[in-house]
Amino acid sequence: MLFDCHQHLWPARLVEALRRRTAYPYLRDWTLHLPGEDPYAVDPLAHDVAHRRATEPAGRVLLSLSSPLGIEHLPRHDGAELIDLWHESALELGEPFHVWAAATVDEPDPDGLAKVLRHERVAGLQLPATAMQDPAGIAHVGPLLDEACRAGKPVLVHPGPAPACDEGLPGWWPALVPYVAQLHQAWLAWHVAGRRDVRIGFVALAGLAPLHHERLAARGGALGALDPNVFYETSSYGTRAVDALVRVVGVDPIVSGSDRPYAEATDPGLGAAFTHALYTANPHRFLTGGPR
Structure with a gap:
């Protein structure tokens, strides 16, 4: 089976809920409004x-x-309703769609998450990188990590909201600057204070953070022994970035993901064995904890 570990699709009920909102985030028809980004014209066909x-x-x-x-960063009384609606409506979509659970992070509700993780079509827990920017942040979401461990399911780290930026910047700025920086910082925080009992995957190759291992060493740190429970999802990157990361972390932790509809899956063309590992063997191990 071929896996795509990272896509976005907004069920109709979630779209309608976002249209009813008067505070960020909200939709007006198919235009998305966020505090840190320019209004974004969503393609209805994408959803x-x-x-x-x-x-x-x-x-x-x-x-x-x-x-x-x-x-995930909204106050629990506001965000929990949207998160519950996400779980309910996404799980109604049927095959081939499975779901990453979400959770409020400022006021974690581990008991509520535990119930969601019991569903067989819930792959694991997604957390925003903005909730894991330092060891204190990792400790704060520790009860959520505990529930993922109890369920035997992995954690996916995804960029969180972008901060407000100056007008006139190109539309790609959030994806290339704050998103990448968030992932880089979350990876370094996990490098310092991560837990060996958690299977964790960073989207977009963790913002290429492992490629900075030489600078890390020059500044007094060290990459150290590779944690077999840390994985890297490939969305938005191609042959050069994937090949470079493989030279640092090896083939085993690289898993396929597209970020569709914002990007499409691409085979980096590194050989048939790597393609099988990328699309089948590695994602299966990431999701199930099966043997290497």
């Missing part, structure tokens, strides 16, 4: 379930709540 199913090459697709929306 058409029938179209996405008909054009999907992967046998299993893991859908995640779009953490840049900032829903």
